[in-house]
Amino acid sequence: MSQDEDGSQQELEIRQINSDDNTKSLSLGDPEFTPLKAFLKNEAADFHRRNVAKSYVAVDESHRVRGYITLICSQVQIAQAHHRPEGNKGPIAYKSLPSIKVARLATDKRYQGSGLGRSLLDLALAIALGDIMPAVGCRFLVVDAKKPSVGFYLKYGFTPIQENYEDEDSPVLFLDLHPFV
Numbered sequence: 001m002s003q004d005e006d007g008s009q010q011e012l013e014i015r016q017i018n019s020d021d022n023t024k025s026l027s028l029g030d031p032e033f034t035p036l037k038a039f040l041k042n043e044a045a046d047f048h049r050r051n052v053a054k055s056y057v058a059v060d061e062s063h064r065v066r067g068y069i070t071l072i073c074s075q076v077q078i079a080q081a082h083h084r085p086e087g088n089k090g091p092i093a094y095k096s097l098p099s100i101k102v103a104r105l106a107t108d109k110r111y112q113g114s115g116l117g118r119s120l121l122d123l124a125l126a127i128a129l130g131d132i133m134p135a136v137g138c139r140f141l142v143v144d145a146k147k148p149s150v151g152f153y154l155k156y157g158f159t160p161i162q163e164n165y166e167d168e169d170s171p172v173l174f175l176d177l178h179p180f181v
């Protein structure tokens, strides 16, 4: 998928995390992202096993994790939303609607810009549409975005829930899944 630090081509496989994966070598650069590194290294496999949060990793041939996404159940609070998601009108005007949250998403800095982040979001979308929505009420993908990544989510098609989202530390963005089904 991209070049590794030694210049060799590394094919990446995306699949569920397992406890043998090398979760220590993810490099995100900015210290702001240390919690994303620490979660992968210390908690992701354990949370996965205990059904607290499910993580999907992009691994190279040596099982080094070069990117990951973590998904959990959630809901979108729409009571104060300036953008009221379509389908929340009339007798079923709930204050919140069921969602899947992108709880964590990160790609190794050596792989950023190669489409890996998009591939990981594509997987979340496929899981939502193929596995969850046919069986369980679920309307949105949602994320509490880190500020520098807002442009990435906007490009993918997410909508900010707050009008003044640029002032927020972690703006909430959502993707309506209903049009995809």
Ligand SMILES: CC(C)(COP(=O)(O)OP(=O)(O)OC[C@H]1O[C@@H](n2cnc3c(N)ncnc32)[C@H](O)[C@@H]1OP(=O)(O)O)[C@@H](O)C(=O)NCCC(=O)NCCS
Pocket: 028, 033, 036, 104, 105, 106, 107, 108, 111, 112, 113, 114, 115, 116, 117, 118, 119, 143, 144, 145, 146, 148, 149, 150, 151, 152, 155
């Ligand atoms: C945000 C992040 C996951 C994006 O991953 P990535 O692998 O670089 O993204 P991709 O290469 O798949 O990019 C897909 C598209 O979004 C664009 N894009 C990527 N990051 C962007 C950003 N921060 N702002 C605007 N556009 C961005 C790319 O240019 C690409 O556009 P294209 O379709 O025209 O080629 C990655 O930069 C990252 O891990 N950042 C640090 C941790 C972080 O902020 N995580 C998000 C937590 S909410």
